[in-house]
Amino acid sequence: MKTSLKTKLVTSFLAVIIICGLAATVVGIHLIGDTIISQAQDRVRTDLNSARHIYQDEIHGVEAILRLTAQRFFLENAILERDTETIKMEFNRVRKRESLDILTLADETGRVIVRAQNPFINDESQEHDELVSRALSTREVVGATVIVAREELLKEDPDLAEQAYIKFIPTPRAKPSLETEQTSAMCIKAAAPVFGYDGSLVGVLYGGNLLNRNYKIVDKVKETVYQGVRYKGKDIGTATIFQGDLRISTNVKQEDGSRAIGTRVSEEVYEQVLVKGLPWIDRAFVVNNWYIAAYEPIKDIKGKIIGILYVGILEEKFMDMRKKAIVIFLGITLAGMAIAVITSGFLADGVLQPIKRLVFASQQLAGGNLDYRIGTFRGDEIAELAETFNLMASSLKERDEQLKEYTQQQIMKSERLATLGQLAAGVAHEINNPLGAVLMYTHLSLEEMEAGDPRRQNLEKVVGEATRCKDIVKDLLDFARQTEPKVEESDANEILERALSLLENQALFQNVKITRVFSPSLPKVMMDSSQIQQVFTNIILNAAEAVNGEGGLTVATRIALDGKSIEIEFTDTGCGVSQENLEKIFDPFFTTKQVGRGTGLGLAVSYGIVARHKGTINVKSELGKGSTFIVKLPIRREA
Numbered sequence: 001m002k003t004s005l006k007t008k009l010v011t012s013f014l015a016v017i018i019i020c021g022l023a024a025t026v027v028g029i030h031l032i033g034d035t036i037i038s039q040a041q042d043r044v045r046t047d048l049n050s051a052r053h054i055y056q057d058e059i060h061g062v063e064a065i066l067r068l069t070a071q072r073f074f075l076e077n078a079i080l081e082r083d084t085e086t087i088k089m090e091f092n093r094v095r096k097r098e099s100l101d102i103l104t105l106a107d108e109t110g111r112v113i114v115r116a117q118n119p120f121i122n123d124e125s126q127e128h129d130e131l132v133s134r135a136l137s138t139r140e141v142v143g144a145t146v147i148v149a150r151e152e153l154l155k156e157d158p159d160l161a162e163q164a165y166i167k168f169i170p171t172p173r174a175k176p177s178l179e180t181e182q183t184s185a186m187c188i189k190a191a192a193p194v195f196g197y198d199g200s201l202v203g204v205l206y207g208g209n210l211l212n213r214n215y216k217i218v219d220k221v222k223e224t225v226y227q228g229v230r231y232k233g234k235d236i237g238t239a240t241i242f243q244g245d246l247r248i249s250t251n252v253k254q255e256d257g258s259r260a261i262g263t264r265v266s267e268e269v270y271e272q273v274l275v276k277g278l279p280w281i282d283r284a285f286v287v288n289n290w291y292i293a294a295y296e297p298i299k300d301i302k303g304k305i306i307g308i309l310y311v312g313i314l315e316e317k318f319m320d321m322r323k324k325a326i327v328i329f330l331g332i333t334l335a336g337m338a339i340a341v342i343t344s345g346f347l348a349d350g351v352l353q354p355i356k357r358l359v360f361a362s363q364q365l366a367g368g369n370l371d372y373r374i375g376t377f378r379g380d381e382i383a384e385l386a387e388t389f390n391l392m393a394s395s396l397k398e399r400d401e402q403l404k405e406y407t408q409q410q411i412m413k414s415e416r417l418a419t420l421g422q423l424a425a426g427v428a429h430e431i432n433n434p435l436g437a438v439l440m441y442t443h444l445s446l447e448e449m450e451a452g453d454p455r456r457q458n459l460e461k462v463v464g465e466a467t468r469c470k471d472i473v474k475d476l477l478d479f480a481r482q483t484e485p486k487v488e489e490s491d492a493n494e495i496l497e498r499a500l501s502l503l504e505n506q507a508l509f510q511n512v513k514i515t516r517v518f519s520p521s522l523p524k525v526m527m528d529s530s531q532i533q534q535v536f537t538n539i540i541l542n543a544a545e546a547v548n549g550e551g552g553l554t555v556a557t558r559i560a561l562d563g564k565s566i567e568i569e570f571t572d573t574g575c576g577v578s579q580e581n582l583e584k585i586f587d588p589f590f591t592t593k594q595v596g597r598g599t600g601l602g603l604a605v606s607y608g609i610v611a612r613h614k615g616t617i618n619v620k621s622e623l624g625k626g627s628t629f630i631v632k633l634p635i636r637r638e639a
């Protein structure tokens with residue numbers, strides 16, 4: 001089956017559109033996806049900065065409390081007088097007001113004087129503590145994140161040891177660990193020197209807060225950074241503090257809604273943050289949801305990595321955003337594609353409609369309806385084509401009409417000639433026998449007569465006229481002859497030459513200038529040479545008579561333009577033939593010559609001979625200027 005032009009056009013349009021559409025979609029989706037994810041990552045990076053500030057503020061807050069408490073006047077007296085009761089009372093007030101987990105006073109050597117929560121264990125040095133020794137040596141307030149061992153916690157406050165204790169919860173992607181529990185605590189701690197009236201160092205005050213199960217910082221991050229926004233019932237933003245790789249303070253929730261304390265960070269984050277000390281920003285599966293997460297190490301006062309600070313934004317929101325953006329984008333692309341397809345359809349129709357009309361018109365023409373014309377439309381190349389088509393149709397019609405007329409004439413002519421021929425042959429036959437009898441009896445009478453008989457002259461006239469009649473009858477019979485010519489391969493130039501040489505010497509040709517323009521490469525043609533010679537003789541004689549003994553005759557031979565026949569052309573400068581006679585000159589007995597001079601059979605006989613050779617005779621003539629007779633004979637005679 002052949003595909004229509006429209007299908008081809010539309011499919012190629014479609015192919016282009018689909019390829020472009022697909023390319024745009026793939027690139028677009030990637031761009032949208034990448035943009036949204038990288039935006040989310042930027043966001044989480046700034047969120048981590050905010051979280052770090054909040055965390056630092058917390059350290060500064062503890063430092064400030066200790067500095068202010070250390071400057072209070074009751075302390076110096078109490079230290080000097082070892083008035084532990086007053087200190088304890090005051091400490092408990094401060095501790096409650098500022099919600100401090102630890103608050104302890106030591107003397108200038110680091111020996112503990114009073115612990116707010118544990119009045120029994122005293123007199124023991126805290127000089128080994130990094131913060132305490134730094135505060136004593138620099139006489140400045142120092143604060144930092146520190147790890148506090150269980151024994152220390154027990155000394156400060158047995159409740160703290162319990163708060164710090166966390167049992168590991170198995171976490172699928174965490175780094176495998178032999179330990180199953182966590183007994184130490186991560187604290188934000190500060191130490192401040194205490195000075196006497198004279199400005200001498202009299203002691204050191206230290207205190208701080210446990211981070212284990214203390215949600216103050218992480219919830220503050222959630223509230224300030226994420227304003228507690230929820231998405232589909234889940235908190236958008238989450239924050240976590242890790243001690244090592246263990247979640248000790250978080251607002252990431254487990255399935256049952258409880259905080260995911262005791263779960264651990266994934267191994268890859270462990271390697272990047274805890275081992276290499278680098279931040280980690282990527283999507284991460286935290287407990288039970290995907291987050292766009294940011295992690296960075298938490299270091300102690302010596303710069304050792306002891307934990308991780310984490311913030312994460314629920315990825316679902318961004319995924320939904322991305323989905324929505326992609327749907328919108330796809331919608332636009334699809335709509336564009338649809339519009340392009342429709343437009344291409346219209347375009348194809350625009351091109352094809354006129355072509356269809358042309359095809360229809362051509363079919364009409366081929367079917368013989370030469371009157372069909374295409375209505376004009378638009379002003380482009382196709383309109384031009386239509387115009388040309390109409391022009392072609394017009395000239396076709398004209399030619400067709402001419403051809404019809406010509407054939408009509410030819411048919412009429414040959415029919416007429418055939419009828420006349422039959423008639424003439426019939427008459428000739430009937431006349432031939434009586435004429436023979438007339439001649440025979442006249443000859444007999446002449447033989448019987450004396451030589452000097454006066455009637456003899458009349459009888460000889462009878463013989464002369466009867467002989468003339470016999471000649472005419474013979475011509476008539478020639479004209480009507482139905483027998484096929486005896487053909488053999490002959491050279492038209494040779495036959496012409498023979499005819500001319502017989503005639504040239506006659507008186508009629510004395511002043512006729514004969515020009516020969518013979519083609520030397522004229523092919524031989526199958527023909528009856530004596531009959532054809534008769535044709536040439538008739539035409540040459542007519543020409544000599546037309547120029548009336550003075551003028552020119554040009555005889556030319558050549559191969560016809562179509563290459564399928566030879567042409568013998570006779571052009572004279574004689575009287576020419578009038579328009580009305582031109583149609584009749586091939587009729588038997590048509591003559592313009594005086595009675596006795598012409599019989600009007602020469603051209604009729606010639607016509608019959610040439611026709612039997614499957615050839616034609618044509619005349620062009622102008623009255624007073626001359627005539628041209630063209631005999632055309634086929635080179636190969638088809639059966």
Ligand SMILES: Nc1ncnc2c1ncn2[C@@H]1O[C@H](COP(=O)(O)OP(=O)(O)O)[C@@H](O)[C@H]1O
Pocket residue numbers: 538542543544546572574575576577585590591592593597598599600601602603604627
């Ligand atoms: N070469 C010619 N120039 C002018 N008229 C011609 C020529 N040949 C033929 N005719 C015309 O055609 C007529 C018929 O010619 P044709 O059949 O040979 O008969 P005829 O020669 O006996 O008249 C002529 O009478 C003449 O009028």
Ligand SMILES: [Mg+2]
Pocket residue numbers: 538541542598600602603
């Ligand atoms: Mg003649």
